[in-house]
């Protein structure tokens with residue numbers, strides 16, 4: 001490799017720090033963080049909007065009340081200036097002093113007067129901030145010849161001011177009354193309430209996050225257990241189950257998971273047993289072959305006998321391997337090659353082939369002069385397994401019947417019946433299992449795979465095989481109306 005780094009040693013790309021939060025990596029932890037993130041995020045937005053709106057409304061109200069106060073004071077002064085008591089003053093400073101003496105400002109107010117461009121007197125009490133000592137401000141207001149209003153900043157926050165020029169008779173304006181409304185002082189109680197609201201919102205957010213952490217922890221605990229159990233489950237430890245508590249969604253999930261584990265365990269057990277049995281069955285002919293080859297002498301007759309025996313055992317092994325392959329393939333989707341199958345042809349063909357197996361009274365019984373969509377080769381294979389069993393369990397001269405029947409509803413029936421001893425009641429179900437032989441069967445009679453193959457072929461078609469009640473043995477293959485090809489049944493004579 002050009003860079004001299006082996007594939008396995010290549011450094012992993014670094015995960016961004018947020019990868020664990022978004023669902024990559026550890027899903028359960030990130031699910032918890034994600035849920036809390038969403039909940040706290042939405043709540044934080046809502047609370048922030050609430051605090052912000054409250055603050056804005058209260059600010060607007062404070063501005064409005066500063067304005068109102070100013071208008072009120074200005075009106076009061078105008079009323080005083082227009083009153084008969086004020087008419088006696090000839091100098092504006094006397095008029096203003098009189099007004100300052102008779103008007104005490106609130107805590108959030110202050111008045112001062114300007115005479116000839118300079119601060120003259122101020123109202124009693126201590127104002128929240130001094131603006132009368134600001135020469136630039138005073139100088140600017142002293143130029144006012146008409147009432148005017150504005151905002152100015154002070155050490156005590158925003159101030160709404162109004163300047164009211166005073167003119168006596170026809171004299172030029174040389175005096176002003178300045179009214180100051182300390183807007184931040186007016187707003188203080190409402191702003192304190194808004195601040196308290198913000199603190200309560202922050203505490204609520206923290207508490208909600210904590211509660212959410214606890215609740216999600218409880219809700220997700222079974223899922224964490226589910227994951228931990230799933231992680232621990234190896235092929236060797238399929239017995240573990242999840243504890244199902246309650247009857248909620250999570251409990252149902254755990255139940256479903258347990259059911260799936262049951263099925264998996266069953267499947268693994270069956271597979272293990274199958275492999276064990278297959279190994280065991282194949283080991284026997286190998287042992288037989290080895291034993292005979294080891295003991296084989298030089299005598300030509302003995303050699304010929306051993307050769308025949310070895311070939312026979314190998315043929316048996318070959319058959320067994322073929323059967324095992326059929327069983328292994330039977331779960332695959334390409335197991336069946338569907339085509340239209342003529343049941344009369346099928347049955348006649350099977351009996352023709354079977355005649356070579358033994359001298360029996362062979363009978364063909366068919367009413368199904370129609371076609372069924374199925375895999376003809378696999379059905380022949382199933383029927384051949386049944387007739388070879390029938391031959392094995394009957395004697396020369398016994399009757400063996402192969403038949404087919406097609407119902408009007410489209411379902412079909414194929415059967416193989418013989419006049420032999422039949423199957424003992426104890427074995428009726430068992431014989432369909434893999435490697436299951438009936439009682440009293442010798443090993444050399446067969447591996448016990450025949451009926452298992454028949455069953456898997458029929459199940460692949462959506463049907464099944466069953467053993468009908470005696471006398472003799474009658475194996476019936478049932479094929480459904482809606483078969484693997486959709487149950488298409490065509491009867492040329494109907």
Ligand SMILES: Nc1ncnc2c1ncn2[C@@H]1O[C@H](COP(=O)(O)OP(=O)(O)OP(=O)(O)O)[C@@H](O)[C@H]1O
Nearest residue numbers: 389390393422431437438446447448449450451473
């Ligand atoms: N026609 C029958 N009459 C009586 N018993 C039968 C008949 N067919 C099957 N059986 C019983 O069912 C058992 C299982 O049959 P199956 O075909 O699965 O295995 P097998 O014939 O023993 O071996 P293989 O088919 O693998 O050579 C047989 O061992 C036998 O006991």
Ligand SMILES: [Mg+2]
Nearest residue numbers: 389446450451
């Ligand atoms: Mg058989």
